[in-house]
Amino acid sequence: MDKVMRLASEKDVVVFSKSSCCLCYAITILFQELGVTSTVHEIDQDPEGREMEKTLVRLGCNAPVPAIFVGGRLVGSTNEVMSLHLSGGLIPMLKPYQTWC
Amino acid sequence: MDFPSTQFVPSRMMGTYQPIHQIGMWGENFKSIGNPSISASVIVEVDNKLENESETASHEMPAPSCKHDQEASKPFDKIQRRLAQNREAARKSRLRKKAYVQQLESSRLKLMQLEKELEQAREQGLYIGGGLEAGHLGFSGAVSPGIAVFEMEYKHWMQEQNRQLGELRTALNAQISDIELRIVVENGMSHYFELFRMKSTVAKADVFYVMSGTWKTPAERFFSWIGGFRPSELLKVLVAQLDPLTDQQIFEVCNLKQSCQQAEDALSQGMEKLQETVSATLAAGQLGQGTYFPQVAMAMEKLEALVCFVNQADHLRQETLQQMSHILTTRQAARGLLALGEYIQRLQDLSTLWATHPREPA
Numbered sequence: 001m002d003k004v005m006r007l008a009s010e011k012d013v014v015v016f017s018k019s020s021c022c023l024c025y026a027i028t029i030l031f032q033e034l035g036v037t038s039t040v041h042e043i044d045q046d047p048e049g050r051e052m053e054k055t056l057v058r059l060g061c062n063a064p065v066p067a068i069f070v071g072g073r074l075v076g077s078t079n080e081v082m083s084l085h086l087s088g089g090l091i092p093m094l095k096p097y098q099t100w101c
Numbered sequence: 102m103d104f105p106s107t108q109f110v111p112s113r114m115m116g117t118y119q120p121i122h123q124i125g126m127w128g129e130n131f132k133s134i135g136n137p138s139i140s141a142s143v144i145v146e147v148d149n150k151l152e153n154e155s156e157t158a159s160h161e162m163p164a165p166s167c168k169h170d171q172e173a174s175k176p177f178d179k180i181q182r183r184l185a186q187n188r189e190a191a192r193k194s195r196l197r198k199k200a201y202v203q204q205l206e207s208s209r210l211k212l213m214q215l216e217k218e219l220e221q222a223r224e225q226g227l228y229i230g231g232g233l234e235a236g237h238l239g240f241s242g243a244v245s246p247g248i249a250v251f252e253m254e255y256k257h258w259m260q261e262q263n264r265q266l267g268e269l270r271t272a273l274n275a276q277i278s279d280i281e282l283r284i285v286v287e288n289g290m291s292h293y294f295e296l297f298r299m300k301s302t303v304a305k306a307d308v309f310y311v312m313s314g315t316w317k318t319p320a321e322r323f324f325s326w327i328g329g330f331r332p333s334e335l336l337k338v339l340v341a342q343l344d345p346l347t348d349q350q351i352f353e354v355c356n357l358k359q360s361c362q363q364a365e366d367a368l369s370q371g372m373e374k375l376q377e378t379v380s381a382t383l384a385a386g387q388l389g390q391g392t393y394f395p396q397v398a399m400a401m402e403k404l405e406a407l408v409c410f411v412n413q414a415d416h417l418r419q420e421t422l423q424q425m426s427h428i429l430t431t432r433q434a435a436r437g438l439l440a441l442g443e444y445i446q447r448l449q450d451l452s453t454l455w456a457t458h459p460r461e462p463a
Contacts, residue, residue: 020378023409026371033363063409078413085360086420088353 003048004055009072011039012097016056016067018044023078024066030081034091035098038068070094247306254299255316258292265289266442273435283431289438293422297415300328308407318452321445326365327372327414332421333361335441339425342440343433353428357421364417372410379403 008014013031017024019042031038043049043056043065056064061077068075070093075081084090265288272285304311314322314329324330336358340346346354382400386393426434 020403022371022375022378022406023413025374026367026413029370030363030367033366078409079416082364082413082417083420085364086357086417086424088356088360090360 003046004052004059005072007041008069008074012036012071013038013094014069015040016052016061016065016069017042018065021065027066027068027078027081030085031094034094035100036094037099070097245307245310247303248310251299251303251306251310252316255296258296258299262292262442263446265292266439266446269435269439269442273432273439279431282435286426286431286434286438289435289442290422290426294419297419300415301412304328304408304411308404308411311411312407318449319455320448320451324448327368328411329414329418331365332418333358333365335418336361336421336425338444339437339440343429343437346433350428354425357424357428361417361421368410368413368417375403375406375410 004016007016013036015024015027015031015038017028017040024040028038028040043052046052053064056067059067059074061067061074063077066078068077068081075084075093081090084093265285268285269289272282300311310316311328314325317325324334326334336354340354340358379400382403383396385396385399425437429437
C-alpha cells in the first residue's frame with residue numbers, strides 16, 4: 001500500500017504501467033495531448049512490483065495497469081479516464097497540472 | 102470425364118465368386134463419389150493382377166489331384182478352390198478399401214483448397230449473401246464455437262435492429278408522448294450495448310475475427326477502426342441530421358467530438374506501438390536460421406493486448422452514444438438513432454450493389 005500511495009502523491013499525474021504495455025502508452029499520449037506531463041512507473045521493473053500490483057488490484061484496478069492517479073487520488077483505469085474525458089470531466093481535473101510548452 | 106471401359110467390380114469376375122458383400126460395398130461407394138478416374142485404373146490393374154493370379158492358382162490346384170481317386174478328391178478340390186477364391190476376394194477387397202480411403206483423402210484436400218479460395222474471394226470484396234456463410238467451418242480446423250455463436254446472434258441482432266428502426270420511424274411520425282418515445286430510444290441504445298457485449302465475448306475467443314470485421318459487409322469494413330466505427334465519424338453523420346440544435350447543444354457536441362478525436366488518436370497511437378512491439382519481437386534474433394518458435398510464442402503474448410484495444414474502442418463507442426443521449430432531447434435522440442441505423446443500411450446496400458455490379462473480367 002505504502003509504495004503505491006507514496007509514488008502517487010509525489011507527482012501531479014502518475015501512471016502505473018508495465019514495460020511494453022501499449023494501452024498505458026495510449027493513456028500517456030492522451031495526457032500529452034491535453035498538455036499534461038505524466039510520471040510513469042513501470043511496476044514490472046520495480047523490485048516491489050508484485051506487492052504494488054496487489055495493492056492496485058485491491059484499490060479496484062482489475063487490469064491492474066494502467067492505473068492513473070491525479071493529485072494523489074486514484075482516478076481509475078483506461079475505462080474511467082475515457083468516460084471522464086468524454087463527459088467533459090477530465091480537463092477540469094487536469095487543469096491545475098497542465099503545462100503547455 | 103472418361104471412365105475406363107472396364108469399371109471396378111467387373112461383372113465377369115463377380116460371376117465366378119460367391120456374392121461377397123465387401124466388394125459390392127466398395128464398388129457402390131466409389132460410384133457415389135463421382136470422380137474415381139485415378140482409382141478406377143488402379144482397381145482395373147489390381148483386378149487384372151488378381152485375375153492372372155487366380156487363373157494360375159486354378160491351373161495349379163487340380164494337377165496334384167489327378168494322381169488321387171477322382172471321386173474322393175472332388176469335394177476336397179472344391180473346398181480348396183473356394184478357400185483360394187475367398188482369400189483372393191478378401192485381398193481384392195482390402196486393396197479396394199485402400200484405394201477408396203486414398204480417394205477420400207484427396208477429395209478432402211481438394212475441398213480444403215476450394216474452401217480457402219472461396220474465403221479469399223470473399224475477403225477481396227466479392228460479397229455473397231449477408232457475409233454470414235459458415236466460412237469458419239470446414240476442415241481447416243475445429244469449428245470455433247465462439248464465432249459460430251456470434252454469427253448466429255449477429256444475424257438476430259440485425260433483424261431486431263431493422264424492426265426497431267421501423268418502430269422508430271412509426272413513433273416519430275405518430276404523435277406519441279415523450280415518455281413513450283423515451284422507451285423506444287432506451288431500447289435502441291440497449292440494443293447497441295448488447296452488440297458491444299457480444300463483440301467483447303467473441304473477441305476473447307478470436308480477436309482477429311473482430312478486427313477483420315468479417316461479419317460485416319465490405320463497405321462497412323472500409324470504414325473500420327479497431328473493429329468498428331470511428332465514434333467521431335458517427336458524430337459527423339449524426340450532427341448534420343439533427344438541426345436545429347441550441348447553442349448549448351452545439352457547444353457540448355463540439356466538445357464531445359473533440360474529446361472523441363483525442364481519445365481515438367491516443368488509442369490509434371497505442372495500436373501502432375503494439376504493431377511495433379509485435380514486429381520487433383517476431384524479428385528478434387537472426388532471421389533465416391530456421392528456429393524461431395520462442396519469438397513467435399513471445400509475439401503471441403504481446404498480441405493479447407489487442408483484446409484490450411478492441412474493448413476500449415467499443416467502450417469509446419458506447420460512451421459516445423451515452424453522451425449524445427444526454428445532450429439531445431428525446432425526440433432528437435430518436436431521430437439520431439434512426440439516422441444512424443439508416444446510414445448503416447445504406448452502407449450495407451452499397452456493399453450489395455458493389456457485389457452485383459458487373460465488372461470487367463480481370
